[in-house]
Amino acid sequence: MPTLKIRGVDVEFPFVPYACQQVYMAKVIQCLQEKTNGILESPTGTGKTLCLLCATLAWRQSFIADQQLQSLRRSDTDGVFNSGFGKDLSEDLYNGHGAWGGSDEGMLMEKPRIIYASRTHSQLSQAIQQLKDTSYRPKVCILGSREQLCIHTEVSSQQNNNTMVYMCRAKVGARMCNFHNHLDEKKSDKEFTEGLLDIEDLVKLGQKHKRAHGIELKGHVLIFDEAHNVEKMCEESVSFDFTSYDLASCIDETSKLLEKNVEVESLNQQFNTDSSAVDFDSAELYQLKALFLILEEAIDEIQLPLQGSGITKPGGYIYELLGKAKLTFDTYTQALDLLEKIISHLTNSPTGMFIKTSGLQKFSDILK
Known part of the structure; x- marks a missing residue:
């Protein structure tokens, strides 16, 4: 599996990338290094999702390594970073080749999390499948609504999403959901913590172990794949019809x-x-x-035009x-x-x- 050096970050890619893929990954890493938003576009069929995943995960690995080196440097009392191998690492870290551009200003105190949002369920499943083709094996937590993830038959059979929400809350609050009750005892189960799981995998495991999937939403890097509908979704999320x-x-x-x-x-x-x-x-x-x-x-009492134009x-x-x-x-x-x-x-x-x-x-x- 080829390893590429892109903006000082070692990126492992499943195959020799096209020139446009290298440019795309360079822009992804640039956004991460400069802590800025980015709108990236590439023609259909050029592997945008794979580029996004590999570049972001490679940056994360490099960033964590940078943090660890900085921590050692700050606690260095024996002068290790003033000579030999330690000096070379320190200089490489602070001459602009580090994952965060060489500055320790605003460094995170914990490992950054990556939130990958896709427009549809099928696109998310496709992203997980592509991630399986890479060498990266991050811990993955799939976020989905009760419509996709709920395995309580009474709740999931409801046609109205709001009804599902209220029924779910009531059962969880009264400890009448066995799946949620079994959550804590299964958190460390290898079937859940090892490997890459999409939504279908999670539902199957939940049904097998009679367990809910606990998710806490907290992260630092947010990626919207297929983002051309984001504006419309934002409009719809703050709009309503009331007839x-x-x-x-x-x-x-x-x-x-x-x-x-x-x-x-x-x-x-x-x-x-x-x-x-x-x-x-x-x-x-x-x-x-x-x-x-x-x-x-x-x-x-609102007066409407006679022609019905509203x-x-x-x-x-x-x-x-x-x-x-x-x-x-x-x-x-x-x-x-x-x-x-x-x-x-x-x-x-x-x-x-x-x-x-x-x-x-x-x-x-x-x-x-």
């Missing part, structure tokens, strides 16, 4: 829950018992329903509209907490079988 049907659903869902809650409270009062398993009362549900009705009225308002208008329903920066957290309690209750109780939560979930996401 008249959604608002009507919120009113209907709250009304049905309120009706059932009043029945329970009436029975409790009649028999002097407390069989309620919820941490909200009918008065709060009345207030929530009133909020939705006021918001519906405020939206109905209207455009400044971004701040949304706060004015919500403010008519008494939803402000000072009060919205109370409404959000109540929505969280209601959705969690309906998702994890028999009552939820008869009352949908799609409208309430969508409104909760909008407030967040």
Whole structure:
């Protein structure tokens, strides 16, 4: 396997690279050395993913070696770095050939982590397969949503992603998910810690060991592969649609829950018992329903053009509209907490079988 010297970094590549691949890897390493953002482009079929992986992992190895040498240099009390082999290493480190350009300013105190983000699940699997063709064997943690990684049959069978989230949180909190409960005892299992695993591999191992995959997101180098859709994704992540049907659903869902809650409270009062398993009362549900009705009225009062072209308002208008329903920066957290309690209750109780939560979930996401 050829070893290339690119900007002072030894890069192991599976085969003799094309000239464009060497240039691409040089630019990747330059971005890492100079601690800057980079937008890199290369024609289809030129091995961009492989270049990204090899260049970044080679830089990481070199960077860690630089850190270790600097640590030895700072703790050198016997003058090892002033003569012989130690001096050569020290000079090579500080003459601009080190992975970080030779300066110890802003050096990280821990090994840098690399977060590799792909646009689709299949692209991520392809990246893992290409990494297996290299000599690099970093510890890998695959990040994915519950839709890809959850192996709890009851949770994963839900059609709505929000329902999956609430059900998952409830089961984990009540220690009713055996997969999550087995997490700690399996963290050091060689099947999970050795080798390169993609999402399918993780799901299979999770099912085999009845274990969830614990992931803590923290890192220093972020790579977006196939990044031409990033702008669109950013726009979509801070945008939402809220239709008249959604608002009507919120009113209907709250009304049905309120009706059932009043029945329970009436029975409790009649028999002097407390069989309620919820941490909200009918008065709060009345207030929530009133909020939705006021918001519906405020939206109905908006004058729309007769030709149906719609209207455009400044971004701040949304706060004015919500403010008519008494939803402000000072009060919205109370409404959000109540929505969280209601959705969690309906998702994890028999009552939820008869009352949908799609409208309430969508409104909760909008407030967040």
